Amino acid sequence: MTRQTQPADDDTRVRIRAPRNRPDRRFVVWRTLQAAIGAVVVLGGLGVLLGVVERTRPWLGPVLVVLAVVYLVNITVMPTWRYRVHRWETTDEAVYALEGWLTKTWVVVPVSRIQSIDMRTGPLEQALGLATVRVTTASSEAGVTIEGLDVHVAEETVRRLKDVTAATQGDAT
Amino acid sequence: MSDGTAWRRLSVRIVYLDVLRLAASTAVGGLGLALDGSAAVRPLLIGAAIGVLGALADLARWLTTSYRVTEDRVELRSGRLVRRHRTVPRDRIRTLDSSATVRHRLFGLRVLHVGSGDPESSFTLDALPVAAVTRLQQELGAGSRPVTGAGQEPDDVQDVPGTAAATGTVIARLRPSWVAYNAVTPGAVLVLVGPLLAAYGFLRPFGVDLLDVGRGLLDRVPLDRPWALAACVAVALPLGVAGQAARFAVQHRDFTLSRVGTPPKSALVTRRGLLSTRTVHQDDARLRGLALTEPLAWRWLRLARTTALATGLSVADVMAGGSPASSVLPRMRREEALAVGARILTDGARPLEAPLARHPRSALTGRLLGAVAGSVVVAVVLLALGRAGVLPGRSSGWWPAPLLLLPVTVALTVARYRALGHAVAGAYVVVRDGGGTRVTVALQRRAVVGLSVRQTLLQRLGGRLTVRFATAAGSRVYLARDTGVDQGLALVAAARPDLAVPLLSDPSGARPSSSP
Numbered sequence: 001m002t003r004q005t006q007p008a009d010d011d012t013r014v015r016i017r018a019p020r021n022r023p024d025r026r027f028v029v030w031r032t033l034q035a036a037i038g039a040v041v042v043l044g045g046l047g048v049l050l051g052v053v054e055r056t057r058p059w060l061g062p063v064l065v066v067l068a069v070v071y072l073v074n075i076t077v078m079p080t081w082r083y084r085v086h087r088w089e090t091t092d093e094a095v096y097a098l099e100g101w102l103t104k105t106w107v108v109v110p111v112s113r114i115q116s117i118d119m120r121t122g123p124l125e126q127a128l129g130l131a132t133v134r135v136t137t138a139s140s141e142a143g144v145t146i147e148g149l150d151v152h153v154a155e156e157t158v159r160r161l162k163d164v165t166a167a168t169q170g171d172a173t
Numbered sequence: 174m175s176d177g178t179a180w181r182r183l184s185v186r187i188v189y190l191d192v193l194r195l196a197a198s199t200a201v202g203g204l205g206l207a208l209d210g211s212a213a214v215r216p217l218l219i220g221a222a223i224g225v226l227g228a229l230a231d232l233a234r235w236l237t238t239s240y241r242v243t244e245d246r247v248e249l250r251s252g253r254l255v256r257r258h259r260t261v262p263r264d265r266i267r268t269l270d271s272s273a274t275v276r277h278r279l280f281g282l283r284v285l286h287v288g289s290g291d292p293e294s295s296f297t298l299d300a301l302p303v304a305a306v307t308r309l310q311q312e313l314g315a316g317s318r319p320v321t322g323a324g325q326e327p328d329d330v331q332d333v334p335g336t337a338a339a340t341g342t343v344i345a346r347l348r349p350s351w352v353a354y355n356a357v358t359p360g361a362v363l364v365l366v367g368p369l370l371a372a373y374g375f376l377r378p379f380g381v382d383l384l385d386v387g388r389g390l391l392d393r394v395p396l397d398r399p400w401a402l403a404a405c406v407a408v409a410l411p412l413g414v415a416g417q418a419a420r421f422a423v424q425h426r427d428f429t430l431s432r433v434g435t436p437p438k439s440a441l442v443t444r445r446g447l448l449s450t451r452t453v454h455q456d457d458a459r460l461r462g463l464a465l466t467e468p469l470a471w472r473w474l475r476l477a478r479t480t481a482l483a484t485g486l487s488v489a490d491v492m493a494g495g496s497p498a499s500s501v502l503p504r505m506r507r508e509e510a511l512a513v514g515a516r517i518l519t520d521g522a523r524p525l526e527a528p529l530a531r532h533p534r535s536a537l538t539g540r541l542l543g544a545v546a547g548s549v550v551v552a553v554v555l556l557a558l559g560r561a562g563v564l565p566g567r568s569s570g571w572w573p574a575p576l577l578l579l580p581v582t583v584a585l586t587v588a589r590y591r592a593l594g595h596a597v598a599g600a601y602v603v604v605r606d607g608g609g610t611r612v613t614v615a616l617q618r619r620a621v622v623g624l625s626v627r628q629t630l631l632q633r634l635g636g637r638l639t640v641r642f643a644t645a646a647g648s649r650v651y652l653a654r655d656t657g658v659d660q661g662l663a664l665v666a667a668a669r670p671d672l673a674v675p676l677l678s679d680p681s682g683a684r685p686s687s688s689p
Binding site: 014015016017019058059062089091093094096100102103104105106107108109110113137138139140141142143144 | 562626627628633641643644645649650659662674675
């Protein structure tokens, strides 16, 4: 571990391998809609406040501008960027997922430590035929959330994971 | 509940205690009324009312509470209006914590807290006779027998015969020098404030106004002179330190940490206290590692505190210093803390002393840039807000504060960088972090329940990443922050080769090597 970042031969280095599967294409639509709704609620609310309560004008104006830029990026860039990053896979040994855009997170959870597996579909997801699979462990810090799966893929994944975990012994701590 | 195990009750003696409390509270209230009916006696009356209500509630509790221990669970029934029936599986019980206040002691009573790490299924039996507590500890505790006898008060005559025998192996026992190590804290000056406030509240009904007395003193002593202030501190500090020392000595009298039972059914047992004693059992099977905490102020004295990491304690407990004080030892010399830590672990390893790999220089430059940029941004925002007239009054002149504090920020940043380190030592993965409080954690590799690698945009540019080891013990996640990319991946591969299989690809075709 004392190895520094010396110019090692690039081909012999251990690297991170991305998981195999991408989310469904509708993931982009879903995240865009979500961000847009958020923008309407927050920016609209603050805009009304700005119009009604005069005292807030000197400082709320700049805050609104900053927020508007953030939401613009969130609507236009973030969903596609995330779609290009997000990956997931499940094997008989582990659940492995990569998510994020500016900050990337690779998570591995061994099947023997899984405590619960659930599937979640919000109203938007239902309309789009998408689902989110969530795997939790004894540590609140080690959970995997796989977003934007086709409902059928999600159901199949949950069923498979349940079979695998049932066959694995361990008290999960 | 089909089986016919008998239900047990709380001790009748709590009724006597409550009758006494009722009488005392009424007497105090009567005294207050007899003095005069003005507003000044109100605290006395409120106190008396609280006392009466508390005693009545206690009586009701005694009437309605019962518990029993069956083969596989403990059950507690309580309440009349709202009935509760709580069932805790026996293998979920993590800590047995018996404590006693002075008034419990007078009646030979103990309070037993049965902790399962989950507030929903933990409960308190207030109060039981000493013999019943001992019996429960024997029934429920891991390891054969709880520690009794050693340092038991002579008035505790209800000892079950034969329990004094098994004291286990003592890992640590209170040393007089610890009192000194734990008495001197920056907060010592403030120790007197609490009792003074209490005295003020208590004496006011009797016509003694400590504020007036204080003001009289202040008129004669000019506080604005530096020497007067220094004199105040010179008086308050030793008194405060003495107060802290006394408090520590009272809380930790007869402190022993020992191991009872034989593996694999062994447990750590902590006993301590003069006025309130607590005995905490903790299964060795739930031990997951150690943490060594060194706050900045103590590092130059080479003082440190060892904590055992165990599953089943809630995060809140851990934050509160592991409230079932099971695993928390007092502050002691670093070498002592390390030696005790080595004895807490059952495998004889000394992972906390493993040499740690340093993290790349770019971590320091990145953090320094971040600190400077952050300070500038905060200062600019403050300036802008001040210009806009949003900040109240004179505070708009404070905008340069973040810049003036920069030397402190930079020093802490450097200290934090120097703390960074990681290693894989035998069965443990070791990480160190922290500027103000440096924490070294040795976590069993098999206790890692999930592993993640995180890389922010800036870390990507600097060729660094953060490895997060999630676990069910301690604070739930331990980080190796800002390692070099190769370094971090090597750490993953060495710590958990099984989890490295899906995560890492090795172009040479072999599995990731377990050591770089």
